[in-house]
Amino acid sequence: MPALAAEDDLPELNFLGELPIVLSASRLSQPTRDAPGAVTVIDRDMIRNSGARSIPELLRLVPGFQVGAINGHQPVTTYHGLADNAPRRMLVRVDGRSAYAPYVTSGIEWNKLTVDIDDIDRIEVFRGTNTVAYGSQAFMGTVNIITRTAAETPRARVRIDQGENGIQDRNVSLGYGTDVMTMRVSAGLEGDEGLPGLADSYRRHRGDLRVEFQLAPNQRLELQAGTVKLREQIGNDMPGTTDPVRTQRSAVSFGQLRWSWQQDGGDELSVTYSHQEESTRDAYTLTAADVPLLQLFPPLAHVDVNYDNDITRNDIELEHTMHPARDVRALWGVGYREDKVRSPGMFARTDALAYRSSRLFGNVEWSITPELLANIGAMAERSGGDDAQLSPRLGLNYHLGGGHTLRAATGLAYRNPVPFERYADMRFTEVLTNILLKHSYQPAPDVEAERMRFRELGYLGEYAAIRTSVDLRVFEERTDDLIQFRAADSPLPRPPFLSSKALWEAPMAKNVGEATLRGAELAVLWRPTIATWLGMNYSRIDIDSSNDRYVRSAPRASWSILASWNPVPDWTVSANYHRTGSMSWYRSKVDQLPAYHRTDLRIAHRFKVGPTRNEFALTLSNAGPDHADYLPALVSGPIAHASLRVEF
Template sequence: MHTAGATLALPSAAAAGDVFFDDIPIVLTASRLAQSPIDAPAAVTIIDREMIAASGFTEIHDLLRLVPGFLVAQWPEGSPTVANHGLGDAYNGRVKVMIDGRTVNSPMRGNANWRELPVRTDDIERIEVVRGPNGAAYGANAFQGVVNIITRAPATEDGLTLISRIGQDGFYDHGVRLSGQPDGAVDWRLSGSRRAARTFRSPAENDGMANPQERFVLDTVNFSASTQLSPNDELRLQLGMSDGVHERGTPGSVADPIGEESFRANYLHLAWTRSFGAESDFTLQYYRQSEHVRPGKLAVAELGGRRTRLAVVDVDLDTTRDDLELQYSTRLDPAWQMMIGAGVRQESVRSRDYFNTRGTLYARHAQVFGSLTWQPVEWLKINAGGTFEKHDYSGDLFSPRLAFNIALSQQSSLRLSGGVAYRAPTLLQSDAEQVYREDGAIKALGLRATQRLQPERVRYAELGYVALLADLGLNLDVRVFHESYERYIDERTCWNPAIAADGTVTPLDPNNPLGRLPCRALPPSGYLPYEQTRPQRSSEMLNSGAFVMDGAEFSVDWRRPGWGRVVLSQAFIEIDAGKGVLDEDIEVSAPQAVTSLLLIKELPDRWRASIGYYHNEKMKWLNQGDVVPPRDRVDLKVSRSFGPARSDNEFAITAQSVGGRYPEFHEGKYRAEPQLFASLRLSW
């Protein structure tokens, strides 16, 4: 197999067919090298094109419901959130998210803006998910997993495709994909779409209080091209954007009125690969991304005091990321394989609301990474890898991993691996200074970075079993793991001392009779609260305690040509919080069991039916979230292909959440809406 097409940057056009369509699956994300899941040093789930189509999902975050242990939730006040094995909140940033190898997590909070990602499900070839820490390959923030969204290579398709989905309550999703001819000097694809949906209504509770609602309209455009500069050199280009408007707010609320928020994301991705042989290549890639949020309404903050006062706040947000990376891999001899690389990155954010400045904040990051695989005997592969990095907010970090893959047969193996991974503090956690002013004076404080945070750390060990039993049409993946977390970054309420007009500071009572914890830093200059004789509260970030997570998970993927396919995933999770953990809800942030089942049934006359079943036990989303009860979701899709035998034409009816609305993210506030829609895909 041509390894040049397996570098993480972008699969080459020449090798795309080999990498993505072999009978034996090949994964790219576990170690930055193309390899069979049998040989990978980490557990990897593949959501392939057939699963994407059969699921009926039109949003990328929903596809992760098919991954063992992954938790997905929508909420109406921000982008959907995804977590692995718990610890999730509204802006969860403990899973690294990439599109064709480029990081798309926000520099601001570390989360991924899932709905606004500049790529559509129709453009995705497959998604590879590393179900555990993978800092050895990707450094800080590949903390609880890695999601690599791999788009369809331009060389794999040609012609024109039109896609249209229309459903109830104003839902629509229209897209077009145009590809160049297969014999051209440049393989290219241009795709675009517009979609809209109402994700949350605002049901009135028994006391008459209304809850937030959300509706969105998003446009996405992507262009991808690749060309062979020479027999050994390939150049690849990707660029695109996502642009849309969210209508958010609470009916009748003064502090959260209904208004429109605009969002735009742009990216450029260039990669050059030089191939030196079948298993030796060099890749150089650069990418730039930017995100801009512009609320159409002005945020309103309560300033406190004996009478509630309101202040208008500038909440515009701009972020950028520039990344340059190189990677070289080669086989030294039949028993040794090596990969080495380096990268530099600069991230920036501008937000007057969160940082109390009109200026732009920057963070810089440099890393070197590598791995060495040794096969001393036919049945054993030993992989040692790691990433050393230097980060403005975390200092020097080293994330190592050691993995042993023991072949039980040509189709199965045991994996024993362990290592260390880190999560670096974000720009928000490191520099936040949220202040509210009136007549030039600071009247109240919000989130503040009052101390230098240490990066979160996890030490992990896992035992895995992988079997690819081609004769039976059966793939098995079993994993048990133990993860020990330290220095968990959390947010807590703290109290600022009373400050008089003449600057006199009255410290909090050292006996703390009301249980008020003092903030770890004095308020900024110019702080003059309305209540000058009483302490005022704000919030701060801090490292909080340690805890242990244990779990087991498995997936069974069985298929028979002409009959269909069954994909079953199950995870069991337990979290045990130790001393010093500020938020005891960490223990219930993971459901004890998570189940997903996708059944695909081939029917006569080119009909196909699929059923998706998703179950979570009771759990609690942290911070802005709350308890959600045990819940079941069932999706149905019936489709029929038509036209020439190899055409992509299809008509389908999809029903999502056929049981109706269900609690999502916060049982008392949010109910996810069901959806029924028809879809038509035509190709020429």
């Protein structure tokens, strides 16, 4: 039986050699110097030393990202702004599986990911549109989460987190291996009390399985499965509210199979199939005490509100990597996805709404000369009944020698409307009289895809003698036909108590937005050892738009300093400082956030007891003055927690 990996046994040389090999830029395995865009890699050691309890917290380490919290269990993340409380322009993938949720208002529901943060090998963030590789949901960027293989998993690992604000996390992982099969199974229970002043506590039960079979010397089969069950407090306790405090329950389960065949000459063929099922239970009743308008109706008048949903997804993809010539590598693939969602409250229909998309993609990496490398790619994607959209990209990388690379890229990207934007139809009806009281959203079947023309220049320097890398990106992103919800006359019968037709409106999606984003991002990292580094990120974003909400949706400037240090053997001290300029999340000017900063501190000690490898750590998150990162009234301050990891 092959030995499973111990984290302390990983050779330090793996972290001190050339810059990382990434998959997220073009789907081809490439060193970052050959990628057709800027990629930030957050590796396993950075994840651990950050002290983060969730993946969104880690995105603060990436230049150009904005991270906030709508409430204690609903983080909001975006790249380069242009986002409301439900960002829909960024893709998150976990081991090749899309975590994008197009069927409801938000693109990414972070708490529904089954992955344990300790099982993540690295996170690759492609900074910029990448529709050419992953389709329209990667309109503003891609977060690619890659977990450790089962063979890299310790035989047993337990992690306990306990701290202020009700932090109680318990996670366990077990690994097993034979000559032809390795397996990892993990489970966890996580939760806290949320933000001060809100009813937003949550508990999350999570479990996942990964099994890898070596079918033959050149064939491999991977099986992954996972489930999450969530219990979350939502709503508010204001008198007469139509959004009362309540407990929302949801569950997600998925399974994924990936077969890969390594062919002669380095070619590879793979087929990946995934199936996911999701359900949410959130139904309640409003009476005259909640809605004064109901006092005009007979006694016992009420409105039943039903945000329940049941969702299934099936996704299959074939991908082929080949070497048609000595200086050429190529990749092509096809994929098909079907989402079905039944949500009477959201779409005003009792049957399931089906949303289908198909894609054909490819990328050619051509070494024109030893110094000049070209990446030429395109994605043809069709969603719903729309015509196919073609997203092309041309990238050129010029290697100056001595570890210095110049990069240029240009192309066109599209984002197809999600079902909520096109088919949302939310109605609130008094049950006894069947009179429609309010039409909150109406369908927009003719809304079209958003579009972006982009170009960028970059410099990547690898200073091996001092173990330092410098990544500079200068960009322009011209977006138009952006989808916004605008008030429009409702086609439904007006209620008898509403005399003015002008007041009978319901928002609908329209292609009326445009914005041009220009700026620069700089990332510098000095890393002399595996656990010692000093990094600096800086981002400057200028948004030109006739829509003032777009202009204010990203900070003009933000920067961060990241540091980790081993003052003595077996002790690690780390600190992350972030400063974010004034911004707002596509809201009115009264919700403008002042500039704020936060500091995260962590001290950890590793020690051995018998056959176990252990780590005890203290983390102080959000140190410094209280601040708000979503709404000015939602202010949070420092929170401390302790963690204990035990590995066998």
